[in-house]
Each structure stands twice: as C-alpha cells, then as structure tokens.
Amino acid sequence: xxxxxxxxxxxxxxxxxxxxxxxxxxxxxxxxxxxxxxxxxxxxxxxxxxxxxxxxxxxxxxxxxxxxxxxxxxxxxxxxxxxxxxxxxxxxxxxxxxxxxxxxxxxxx
Amino acid sequence: xxxxxxxxxxxxxxxxxxxxxxxxxxxxxxxxxxxxxxxxxxxxxxxxxxxxxxxxxxxxxxxxxxxxxxxxxxxxxxxxxxxxxxxxxxxxxxxxxxxxxxxxxxxxxxxxxxxxxxxxxxxxxxxxxxxxxxxxxxxxxxxxxxxxxxxxxxxxxxxxxxxxxxxxxxxxxxxxxxxxxxxxxxxxxxxxxxxxxxxxxxxxxxxxxxxxxxxxxxxxxxxxxxxxxxxxxxxxxxxxxxxxxxxxxxxxxxxxxxxxxxxxxxxxxxxxxxxxxxxxxxxxxxxxxxxxxxxxxxxxxxxxxxxxxxxxxxxxxxxxxxxxxxxxxxxxxxxxxxxxxxxxxxxxxxxxxxxxxxxxxxxxxxxxx
Numbered sequence: 001x002x003x004x005x006x007x008x009x010x011x012x013x014x015x016x017x018x019x020x021x022x023x024x025x026x027x028x029x030x031x032x033x034x035x036x037x038x039x040x041x042x043x044x045x046x047x048x049x050x051x052x053x054x055x056x057x058x059x060x061x062x063x064x065x066x067x068x069x070x071x072x073x074x075x076x077x078x079x080x081x082x083x084x085x086x087x088x089x090x091x092x093x094x095x096x097x098x099x100x101x102x103x104x105x106x107x108x109x
Numbered sequence: 110x111x112x113x114x115x116x117x118x119x120x121x122x123x124x125x126x127x128x129x130x131x132x133x134x135x136x137x138x139x140x141x142x143x144x145x146x147x148x149x150x151x152x153x154x155x156x157x158x159x160x161x162x163x164x165x166x167x168x169x170x171x172x173x174x175x176x177x178x179x180x181x182x183x184x185x186x187x188x189x190x191x192x193x194x195x196x197x198x199x200x201x202x203x204x205x206x207x208x209x210x211x212x213x214x215x216x217x218x219x220x221x222x223x224x225x226x227x228x229x230x231x232x233x234x235x236x237x238x239x240x241x242x243x244x245x246x247x248x249x250x251x252x253x254x255x256x257x258x259x260x261x262x263x264x265x266x267x268x269x270x271x272x273x274x275x276x277x278x279x280x281x282x283x284x285x286x287x288x289x290x291x292x293x294x295x296x297x298x299x300x301x302x303x304x305x306x307x308x309x310x311x312x313x314x315x316x317x318x319x320x321x322x323x324x325x326x327x328x329x330x331x332x333x334x335x336x337x338x339x340x341x342x343x344x345x346x347x348x349x350x351x352x353x354x355x356x357x358x359x360x361x362x363x364x365x366x367x368x369x370x371x372x373x374x375x376x377x378x379x380x381x382x383x384x385x386x387x388x389x390x391x392x393x394x395x396x397x398x399x400x401x402x403x404x405x406x407x408x409x410x411x412x413x414x415x416x417x418x419x420x421x422x423x424x425x426x427x428x429x430x431x432x433x434x435x436x437x438x439x440x441x442x443x444x445x446x447x448x449x450x451x452x453x454x455x456x457x458x459x460x461x462x463x464x465x466x467x468x469x470x471x472x473x474x475x476x477x478x
Contacts, residue, residue, distance in 0.1 A: 033331070033332070033339075033341060034141075034329070034330075034331045034332070034339060034341065034344045035140065035141040035152055035330055035331060035344075036156065036159070036171075036172050036342075036343055036344060037172070037341070039152065039153075039156040040156075040170075040171060040172060043156075043160070054149065054152075055144055056143075056144040063334075064332045064333065064334040064335050065332065065333035065334040065335075066330060066331050066332065066333040067331060067332070068331065
C-alpha cells in the first residue's frame, strides 16, 4: 500500500484506474537510474493509485550494469505520464509484447 | 545514573528506537544490492527514513537526504564540496573541531565573526561586516558548549543576499529547533542522527542544497560499469554498505520527534533549564553561563571557583551523574567566552531528563561546594 493507501482519494483513484485498466493490460517496464530514483518514482505512483514492482533491471537493458526498474502491470501509460510530468522519467520505457520487451517512446498518446 | 550528557549523545532513546534496530537486524540485509526480500526490506527502511527526514526538515525531495556516519562525516563532505584549498571562509566564534579541523586541513583562510556569547544581534552584525570578502560561510546553529542559539535565519539571509554558499552545523539543533532547509537556502546542513534525533550512534544526515563531491568512492549498487561515482544524489555521496539497523533506529527517532513536535521538545527543555538555572544559581562558588534573554538550547556550562572542570565532572560521575568537562572539542567557543583556561562543566538535557533528576544533581553539587 502507498503512503495514502488507506485514504478515500487513493481508493477512489485505484477503483477508477482498475476499471480503466481492464482495457489497458499492457505491462510496462520503466528504467530508473538508481534504487533511490526507483523508490521515489514508486512512491509517487502509489500516491496516484498506481501500483508497481521494483526489480533489478534485466542485464540486457542496463547499459552500465546494475540498474533498477519499475514494472507496471496496469496503467502504464498513466504511470509514464505522471513520472514525465514531474521530471522523474530519465530512463528507457519498455512495453511487453508477447514474450519480449520492446522499447517505447515517451509520447504514448 | 542521571544522564546529563545529551549533547554528546542521547543515551536514553524512545523504546521504538531499540525495537526498530533489533527488527532491522533480524529482517533487513543490504539495500540496493540484491533484489530478494531482505534487500528490498532494507531498501524500504532506508527510503522511509529519507522521506521522514525530508518531511521533518521541509524538503520536497527525499533524494537530497544523504546518510552519513555522524555529523563530522557530514560536515567533512559538505566542507570538501564547497571550500577550495586556501579560500576564505567565515565562521562563528563557537565552531566545533568538526568544522575547524577540516578547514585547517584544507589550509583555508579562516575569518571569525560573532564571538560575543549570548548576543545574537552582535553576531549578525559581525557577519554582515565580514561577509563581503569571503568565499563561503560555515556556521553552527547552537553552540555545543554553551547552548547559545546563533541567529541562523539572519545569517542564511545574508548569505543568500550575497550569493555566498552556507554550510550549517545543526548538531545541537536538529530535533529541537525547527529547521527549514528550503527557506534557509543553505548549500548543506549537517547533523548527527544520534543526538536529538534519537537514532543510534553511527548515523548522521547531510541535507543537500547542491550535489556535492564524494569523500568515499566505492560501490553504490547501480551503474557499476561506470568508474566514476554516480552524478546524482544520494548515491553520489553514499559509497559502500550503509548502517541499515542504525537508519532503522534513526527512522523511529525521527518519527518520535515528529509526533511530539520540535516546539514541544524545545519548550520542555527550556522549562527544565529554568529549574536547573534557578537551583544552581543558589550554589556558592559556581559561575553559570546562561542567557537571561533565553537564546539558549538545553545546554548549560559552568565553572567552579575551587576546582577545575574535569575534577568536578569526575566527582559527579562518581556520584552517578554523567556530565562532560573540559573543552568539548570546541576550543574556539571557549576562547570566545573566556573559558579556554580549564574549560567548563557542561550539563545537557533531553526530554527524558526529569526535574527530580536535576534537583538531585544540584543537591550533590551543593554538598560538593
């Protein structure tokens, strides 16, 4: 649960996004430049009702070794937009198509 | 034991701190290395503490909260980031060796302003008169010897006006006085985790107004191929394994301070100080250093006519009262106050000290003199 996980606003947001998310089930992977950056991004998304998993990035995706990423199973587009709007989107974004991750552009409209 | 040496470290912590340290030792491993449960647990604790500190010190970005091993480590990081060798630095007359020694090591040209004890107006005037010719300012918020609260808001405004970078030593004020990092506009604010923030020893915080330069170079858990330290905070200034159990305890301490409020904590210490001063001023042969106008933290220094400060401290220690005698790693403060010859006995409070303990201590002092 996020910091505002138990608040009415966060619940309403999650409910809205759940319904919306039923129509957008693509998995997103957002690369982060460090653990702290990944955590900050994750907490921001939580406050906006979007849950994510923090993982060590697959080796093939890290240019400089040992990276972190967030996996968004729902609301990937919204998540990317939220992070982009506050200047927290600094790494690549990937979308899962079949078994493979495909690099996506930030402009996901 | 009656513990009155809280300016050295807060020996008595809130129970939540002990529990947090033990819990972390049982379930948290190394953050930012593996991706297993105990590593993520550790990472969560560390980030929670960054957020709690950012909240307490009015910062938007928890990434600008860097963990250090103590205030001395934090001050060294800050000073090495800002002060160029041989440059001119303005300091107050009450600085600790954690400021003076790094400056000396850099062969900085140190200019001292504000040496009048318990006279904040005079301190501010002196800073105003001397700031034009300096490259940076390093200033303590509260004197670790006398509890003198310097006019840090005024000094910070001066520095902003003159575009001079400011480093604040908040060793004796963090957790007791409200510190607004963004309003002060300081380049760095350094503090220990183990004093009024009630964390364990081995913890400290550096609040960063700018990125800074690393003192330690090593693993950060990310960007491993790059031989340079990361360019962004906090990893740039945090090489190696962190003191996760310590940070867990520090998180519990910060939450304790937040829940009670610095205003309440300060008010309690002020009330205790009134009791102490009232009682001690009736003991013959003691000279107390206190501010009648009240610009004083929970720290009181005194000297005795017949005995030196270390002898008095030793006597009190044998009677079960913990204080500190001598120069308190701050010879400059003693030079400013005229107590360099022999130092002082320092009593320093915390919210866990009781009026009864202070009265007991005063009875013992009275018997001694």
